[in-house]
Amino acid sequence: MKLITAIIREVQLDRVREALIEADIKRITVSRVSGHGQQRIEEMYRGQIIIPDLIPKIKIEIAVNEAFVDITVDTILKSARTNGNGSVGDGKIFITPLEECIRIRTGERGGTAI
Amino acid sequence: MKKSRWKKVLTMLVFLFFSLTGLKAADGTVIDTGATAWMLTSTALVLLMIPGLAMFYGGLVRSKNVLGTIMHSYVAMGIISVLWVIIGYSMCFGGNILGGWFGWNPDYFFLKGIDTNVMEAGIPEYVFSMFQGKFAIITPALIAGAFAERVSFKAYCFFIALWSILVYNPLCHWVWASDGFLFNMGSKGAIDFAGGTVVHISAGVSGLVAALYLGARRGYPYQVIRPNNLVITMLGAGLLWVGWFGFNAGSSISSGLSTAQALTATQVAAAAGALSWIIIESRHQGKATALGFASGILAGLVAVTPAAGVVQPWGAMVLGIIASMLCYMAIMLKNKLGYDDSLDAFGIHGIGGITGALLLVFFIRPSWMSDAATSAGGSWTILNQLGIQALAVTIAIVYAGLVTFALLFMLDRFIKIKSSEDDEMAGLDRSYHGERGYGMLNPS
16 A cells, blocks of 8 residues: 655646546545745735745645556646646655555455555 | 803804805705715715625635635726726716717716716715716626636626626616616606616626626536635625615615615515525525525515615515525526526526516505506506516616627637636636735635
8 A cells, every 4th residue: 555645736736636536546635735846936916026935735645555556646647747748846746655544434454445 | 141042043043054055066056965974875885895795706716716706896896987987977877879878978078077066866966976886886796706717807807898888887877867768668667776677687697698608617517616715705795785775775865765765675675585595495405504694685685676765664575585585496497507607696686686676566665656657647557567677677688688798709809708727727816816815725
């Protein structure tokens, strides 16, 4: 089991979600986060351009069995890229080993609980 | 002792004399300070409805569109106010031109000739003009609810400017100008006390046309599209209710008996509408929702708008109840048909307005009917008036619908009205304003 964590652009959320659902990956957790990366974005407040040091991003977390790792990653890669070949700020994907997964309702453990 | 009393009386007389002469206008009409004070208050109250509408609509969209949606109302305050002073007031309240299509009076161009005018009602013409101008602002802002979350800001600005000139001003002239043809139809004219046809039917129908023309939002209806903040929606509905006292009671253009009648009808209809909405809803779906209560307030207020001057409290109550029932059914039907009138501009304003404008004939106070009979030179029945009302409603629906469609079709050749898919997904706030409404919130 792996935990796939993807940090993506806010504006790509709809596309990524739709692509994941299309690929039959429907159990996801989404949160709004902010952080530093290579990217600098400009926002406008009352005519003054400011460059925030913490850029808002979306974090998607998906726990998957080994067989689904590649398809999940490929789907996110394809749907989160912008401007065709990708541009700075499109985000990152982290894959971490997942020790255990337990469904609260039944107490099931492991792969079947995902 | 005696001397000082005389002194008092004398001072009072002197004061009275000066206060009267001081308030005389150039042409000798005396300002009625009571009426003027109430009309000034009403003007401010109607203006308050626009931030109210911004909050009502703003809370109902997704968080990425909250500022863009609020701006739809706010930018109307800018665009329409300017247009109103330049040509709007003249087109609405000038004398008939072009066969009565709209009005024109060179004195009203830039309002330059009314600097010292006092109207027969005893209020400065500036006050009347500004009061009416607020109605011109809120009407196009109402339409924005029909195509929320998917309209280009630039195209929206051009649309409301042109719509105001081509749809609102002519309709307003027909219904409210003293030489408008609907104002003079039948015995005492088509009844539209505060804007059932001019404001709500025209905005509702135009909204429906625009929603159909632009098509649905991306993902509608399969993707869940949840309101981002029902708290501001409720506050907005509250401000609308408060502001509506200016809208309806102010439309008496006086401060007296008819003002009180309109004010009472307004309160009763809003309350009855809100209560019946949550009763219907809890029977039908099991819960009395806050948004349902707010929708019922609006349905009741919209329905009583054309009727406030002629119905008694019980009639206003019945109108509120029926409007809530019909609007609720209209929204159910919309969900079945699947078109995307996003915030129910037609479902509430269109249906509520039509309900009020037609059904008000059954609740007209007897004194109005006898006046109408006298001026018709014999008899004037409920059915006579119903015919006039139906004709006025039909004219408003057909005119607003056709002109709105033509306007959208023409404008679309120059500026793409519907947002691009990318802009829509990124949200209006980011795409058109470069800002965000909230700091750290979970995405919706």
